[in-house]
Amino acid sequence: MAKTPLVTDGTVFFIFGGTGDLTSRKLIPALYNLYLDGWMPPRFAIIGLGRTSLNNDQYRDQLAKGVNQFSRRGKADAGQWKAFAEHIEYQVSEISSLDAYALQAETIQRYRSEWKEDPIVIYYLAVAPRFFTTIAQNLARQGLARELKKSRIVIEKPFGHDLDSARALNKLLCSIFEENQIYRIDHYLGKETVQNLLAFRFANSVLEPIWNRNYIDHVQISVTEQLGVEDRGGYYDEAGALRDMIQNHLLQLLCLVAMEPPVSFQADEIRNRKVDVLRAMRKFDAEAIKKGAVRGQYGRGWLEGKEVPAYREEKGVNPSSNTETFAAIKFFIDNWRWQDVPFYVRTGKRLHQSASVISIQFRDVPHLIFPTETLESWQQNRLIISIQPEMSIRLQVQAKRPGLEMMLNPVDMIFDYHGTYPDQSPEAYETLLLDTMLGDQTLFMRGDQVEVAWELLMPILNAWERKKSLNFPNYTADSWGPEIAEALIARDGFHWFTLPVNNRYGG
Numbered sequence: 001m002a003k004t005p006l007v008t009d010g011t012v013f014f015i016f017g018g019t020g021d022l023t024s025r026k027l028i029p030a031l032y033n034l035y036l037d038g039w040m041p042p043r044f045a046i047i048g049l050g051r052t053s054l055n056n057d058q059y060r061d062q063l064a065k066g067v068n069q070f071s072r073r074g075k076a077d078a079g080q081w082k083a084f085a086e087h088i089e090y091q092v093s094e095i096s097s098l099d100a101y102a103l104q105a106e107t108i109q110r111y112r113s114e115w116k117e118d119p120i121v122i123y124y125l126a127v128a129p130r131f132f133t134t135i136a137q138n139l140a141r142q143g144l145a146r147e148l149k150k151s152r153i154v155i156e157k158p159f160g161h162d163l164d165s166a167r168a169l170n171k172l173l174c175s176i177f178e179e180n181q182i183y184r185i186d187h188y189l190g191k192e193t194v195q196n197l198l199a200f201r202f203a204n205s206v207l208e209p210i211w212n213r214n215y216i217d218h219v220q221i222s223v224t225e226q227l228g229v230e231d232r233g234g235y236y237d238e239a240g241a242l243r244d245m246i247q248n249h250l251l252q253l254l255c256l257v258a259m260e261p262p263v264s265f266q267a268d269e270i271r272n273r274k275v276d277v278l279r280a281m282r283k284f285d286a287e288a289i290k291k292g293a294v295r296g297q298y299g300r301g302w303l304e305g306k307e308v309p310a311y312r313e314e315k316g317v318n319p320s321s322n323t324e325t326f327a328a329i330k331f332f333i334d335n336w337r338w339q340d341v342p343f344y345v346r347t348g349k350r351l352h353q354s355a356s357v358i359s360i361q362f363r364d365v366p367h368l369i370f371p372t373e374t375l376e377s378w379q380q381n382r383l384i385i386s387i388q389p390e391m392s393i394r395l396q397v398q399a400k401r402p403g404l405e406m407m408l409n410p411v412d413m414i415f416d417y418h419g420t421y422p423d424q425s426p427e428a429y430e431t432l433l434l435d436t437m438l439g440d441q442t443l444f445m446r447g448d449q450v451e452v453a454w455e456l457l458m459p460i461l462n463a464w465e466r467k468k469s470l471n472f473p474n475y476t477a478d479s480w481g482p483e484i485a486e487a488l489i490a491r492d493g494f495h496w497f498t499l500p501v502n503n504r505y506g507g
């Protein structure tokens with residue numbers, strides 16, 4: 001084992017939804033990788049909870065398949081998996097039945113006696129949101145939330161369906177747990193490249209003087225996906241791109257770009273600065289929605305040589321659905337640093353490329369001394385932070401092309417993660433699960449943060465709900481989304497940034 005574990009207390013992990021997709025694709029591979037890397041506590045137990053009747057061996061075999069398929073390390077070594085799997089047990093559990101929680105209490109007691117210590121107990125809710133309330137209430141009834149320092153609850157997104165439901169859920173959770181026991185997951189915050197935004201901005205002195213409206217022209221945050229809704233049609237049709245991606249992941253990225261320097265690296269200090277950004281964001285009225293918010297829905301098309309169905313033809317989706325699978329929004333932050341700097345945010349499914357990229361475009365040179373014939377393609381300086389799949393930071397500058405003539409074109413100065421750090425980076429869930437065990441909430445959403453994000457988007461959600469889109473579907477698979485999204489940014493004289501192919505910009 002490579003490391004001295006940071007968590008020294010015995011830890012019991014209950015996973016509600018233990019037989020579900022998230023558990024086998026993400027949670028168990030992440031815990032297994034933490035184990036291989038020596039980050040798991042010396043004493044730990046993972047208890048999968050589900051309705052299916054399985055014994056421990058059957059459950060472990062099921063999880064092994066998930067690890068073999070989804071772990072970043074690929075197929076598990078039989079010996080190492082066996083050693084890890086001995087920490088896993090399964091309990092048949094009915095979410096609404098108090099007996100299940102009595103059994104959990106007994107399990108904790110069993111480990112307490114065996115380990116001779118009060119363990120950290122984590123309840124991970126990898127279940128549909130409609131079960132959150134029942135689970136929290138039943139944990140409380142069984143007295144399982146009482147250990148303020150040692151018991152924690154982890155809630156997956158979506159956290160609420162709108163402002164009212166998010167408030168109600170916060171209210172309920174806070175009546176049972178303290179805020180510092182509640183871990184609201186936004187898995188984007190666990191991504192290596194997203195965490196690096198804090199390091200990049202606040203550990204380098206050259207950026208701060210230019211990180212403001214005097215030097216920055218506009219910011220783009222783009223999370224595009226080639227995937228459609230897959231088998232999540234039922235959930236997605238009730239959600240849509242605004243709820244599924246912008247309310248959480250994209251607004252979190254925006255906060256990291258826009259926040260003021262925190263005084264320290266303390267969870268609440270960082271979360272306070274993010275909430276400040278959300279509070280300063282300009283509210284949307286009818287006019288701002290008309291000019292600055294567009295939506296789209298994908299139709300049929302071809303992707304990598306395969307015909308793919310329209311959104312309305314996907315499983316679980318209403319054939320006349322009005323749900324958006326694409327959204328682009330222009331935000332403003334009304335404060336000294338960012339007044340009048342547009343933040344363009346877009347996300348969508350079934351697009352041409354899967355890429356999450358932040359592009360910060362700087363103001364143009366005040367005076368151009370070069371004749372226009374020397375310019376192959378002029379581009380204002382840009383800082384491009386690529387989150388995935390490419391993990392890089394590029395500073396795009398104009399440079400002279402070698403040769404006897406003075407010819408300028410844009411080139412990139414690149415920091416490439418894989419080039420600099422050839423070792424694999426941990427997956428987001430590894431970071432987040434370790435932080436949960438450590439009791440570090442920096443990368444989790446605080447209750448007020450979730451609510452302000454909903455508050456900001458409610459006018460758009462309501463307007464889109466009231467006024468159905470008449471032209472859905474309005475983009476085909478393998479495109480960059482609807483034309484109105486191009487128009488949204490083109491009106492201001494910009495265009496959406498896409499990563500260059502083979503490190504060369506097309507112009």
Ligand code: BG6
Pocket residue numbers: 157225244245356
């Ligand atoms: C999830 C959304 O939160 O994030 C999905 O519900 C989306 O619709 C996914 O596909 C994207 O995550 P990642 O890590 O693949 O960019």
